[in-house]
Amino acid sequence: MKKIAVIPARFEASRFPGKLMKDLCGKSVILRTYEAALHTGLFDQVLVATDSDLIYKEIVENGGEAVMSHKTHETGSDRIAEAVENYEADIIINVQGDEPFTNKADLEKLIEVFEQDVNKEISLASLMHELLDTQDINNPNNVKVITDLEGNALYFSRSAIPFARDESIKQPIFKHIGIYAFRKQALIDFYNQSPTPLELVEKIECIRYLEHGKKIKMIKTNHLSIGIDTPSDLEKARLKFNNLDN
Structure with missing residues (x-):
């Protein structure tokens, strides 16, 4: 089973433009993310898919x-699909460019989903962790997920789901972590489809x-990721990196 990790990296993020090139303790956010994925040793290939000459050059x-x-792409899935359309691969792992704290254990869990899915019923696998703070639960930048x-x-x-x-x-209320894996065909199908009504309302591509009708398996993790959506998130990430070094 050939596995490729792809990091979609758009420079002009709407909430925090240029965030992927911001300094994160001596290296850019995008380079930190790339190195974290590479150093897991889980993938046959790791690449960054970008619309930015600056990011391309950085990597x-x-x-x-x-x-x-x-x-021009509206979603990370579209950008990844274009990048890997002509690559031979079974599983594509989408590692968000603004998630520099990806860890190996979580990625292993995603890959294991497909190794155990002998009937190939699952199209995607992704991560979630429980939200405990009310402010985090009500923050629209935190995408929540409910499962069967x-x-x-x-x-x-x-929105905070489920409503109590x-x-x-x-x-428990779970946050969707923007790291997920999919069978290549599911990704190509997405690429050839138009945006759907609920996707457009929520601005969440997974919808x-x-x-x-694709099946998405959600895996719980206790690893507290820091997605960098705002300048304050970047400060939290810097603090975490400094603590890791100490």
Whole structure:
């Protein structure tokens, strides 16, 4: 089973433009993310897919592999699909460029989903961790996910889901971590489909897979990721890196 990790890297992020080139304790955010994926040793290939000459140069000049997007893309999945369309691979792992704290154990769990799926019923696998802080739960930048009894995603939302109509019933709320793996065919299918209604409302690309009937297996993790969506997130990431060095 050939596995390729691809990091979609758009320079002009709407909430925090240029964030992937911001300094994260001596290296750019995108280079930190690339190195974290590479150092896991889990992949046959790791590459960055970008629309930015600056990001492309950053990766290549530091010994990495990058490909330039030739089309304008609205989602990371579209950018990845263009990058790997002509690559031979069974599983594509999408590592978000603003998630520099990817760890090996989580990626191994995603790969294991497909190794155990002998009937090839699962199209995607992704990660989630429980949110405990009310501010984090209500933050629309944190995408939440609910699952069925077998851990398959039912829906993703920027709202807090599920809504606690009966507060005596304690139900955990999970954040979707933007690292996921998919069979190559599911990715190509996504690439050839138009955005779907709920995807457009929520601005969450994973919903398109659900609206087309794809099965997404969610894996719980206790690894607290820091996605860099705002300048304050970058400060949190810098603090975490400094603590790791000490």
